[in-house]
Amino acid sequence: MVGSARICRVKFSKSGKSVRFAGKTFQTLSGSGFKSNYFDVETGEHYWISGCRKDGCDALYSTTAEIDEDVREEYWCEIRNLPKNKNIGFIKVSSKY
Template sequence: MYIESKSDGLEGEAVVGRVYFSKSGKTLYYKGLRFQSLKGAGFKANYFDIETGDFYWISGPRKDQNDRLYGGNRGVLVDDDVRDEYLALIR
């Protein structure tokens, strides 16, 4: 999944990484962070961190690499454990 922090503005730190869903599907987990949906109530964000309240944009990675909400992929990190899958997707 593509995960971009919106806590510091419209373009924040971003990563492509593996997320896990809770049994109910209402919570996403990524490296110790827990996210819940804003259910359409967010501004340029669709999830929030349960612990800190920070906003995030989370979506599936795009084949054209325009993962950022406003396009492009400048500064987007790809976790090592998903790198091969991501490279296969964008080729």
């Protein structure tokens, strides 16, 4: 199942083994996941969490992505080098594969 993607800021734990976002904690699967690399510690659901890429292949599969308002300008200007797009909040992202 392919879900939507989100481009947002997360907070890493000191150890780097977990990520916090929107009141949820995601822990690394340490390479044992299939098409996932983190799981929600409360629900056990698996997720693919990765950094943004300059080429725009920001998701595991092609899908739509919401770009959070607080990271929009940084994403478009510093990561993608497309400052004219800095007000765009939804995009179609290409797949890594």
